[in-house]
Amino acid sequence: MNKRPVIIDTDPGIDDALAIAIALFSDELDVRLITTVAGNVSLKNVTNNTLKLLNFFEKDIPVAVGAAQPLIEPLVDASNVHGASGMEGFDFPEPKTDLLLKDHAVNAMRKVIMESEEPVTLVPIAPMTNIALLLAMYPEVKKNIREIVMMGGSAGRGNKGVMSEFNVATDPEAAKIVFDSGLPIVMAGLDVGWSALVYPQDSEKMLDMGKTGQMAYYLFKRYRGGSFNTGLKMYDSCAMAYLLCPEMFKVEETFVDIELNGEMTRGCTVVDLKGYLKKAPNAKVCTAIDGEKFREWFLESVSRCI
Ligand code: BDR
Numbered sequence: 001m002n003k004r005p006v007i008i009d010t011d012p013g014i015d016d017a018l019a020i021a022i023a024l025f026s027d028e029l030d031v032r033l034i035t036t037v038a039g040n041v042s043l044k045n046v047t048n049n050t051l052k053l054l055n056f057f058e059k060d061i062p063v064a065v066g067a068a069q070p071l072i073e074p075l076v077d078a079s080n081v082h083g084a085s086g087m088e089g090f091d092f093p094e095p096k097t098d099l100l101l102k103d104h105a106v107n108a109m110r111k112v113i114m115e116s117e118e119p120v121t122l123v124p125i126a127p128m129t130n131i132a133l134l135l136a137m138y139p140e141v142k143k144n145i146r147e148i149v150m151m152g153g154s155a156g157r158g159n160k161g162v163m164s165e166f167n168v169a170t171d172p173e174a175a176k177i178v179f180d181s182g183l184p185i186v187m188a189g190l191d192v193g194w195s196a197l198v199y200p201q202d203s204e205k206m207l208d209m210g211k212t213g214q215m216a217y218y219l220f221k222r223y224r225g226g227s228f229n230t231g232l233k234m235y236d237s238c239a240m241a242y243l244l245c246p247e248m249f250k251v252e253e254t255f256v257d258i259e260l261n262g263e264m265t266r267g268c269t270v271v272d273l274k275g276y277l278k279k280a281p282n283a284k285v286c287t288a289i290d291g292e293k294f295r296e297w298f299l300e301s302v303s304r305c306i
């Protein structure tokens, strides 16, 4: 079986680090490019973190640097959650700078997509600024994109605002461009991430799973303050879980729009599960996940890493 070509657009970020690890060591995904975007922390830091991860994983995947800020608003980062550097808690090796492409992320994505013999899947696990710019600048790429499988949005409540999830709320205009693109979209949102938990006993098991497991353990100890003991939410890994083990999700095809103007709801994904808006579906939305299956899959996936 051919491996599925993917581009990961990311802002590591502790949960990004694990999602990237799972993708890189999977037998089913062919990660052709990693692009970085400002989100959890600054563009400089997320790029540095990506290059450190690739050195740590001993993988030579090209990296292209993308947008330093959202399309309209200034960046409000999540360093309160991921630490000042974005991956606080583990002593990583130096960034592998020779993997950095000269091309901007948007141009690098275009090249990979247009040159791929097989349609490429985009996996944004960060604000969607780069993806929106790509679709706006080079609409011809659409014909060779298989689908966009994102971690972003929520069919429930938010984590950046009452109703808005971080990746969408950080750049709502970009998310709107993506949801309006007509491309097949899969949304693994915040609300399924709430059930994609890794408990302390899982983290302890990871300590014996080689260096990736150990790295995860020490990052998790620092991640989101106290939630190590109550269960850490592996948001970004949900996008990989959908790609690699979709049967663990309940999925509904529905119309999703992005609230851009709401005084208190800007950046909300309006997931019209009951069809009030009378619009044709534009996304497959993950509405539930089997948490037990996820835990097993996650541990198994980490055990496959170095
Ligand atoms: C998303 O926001 C970031 O903090 C995480 O990396 C994830 O992509 C969850 O809302």
Ligand code: CA
Binding pocket: 010, 011, 012, 013, 015, 016, 040, 125, 126, 236
């Ligand atoms: Ca992320």
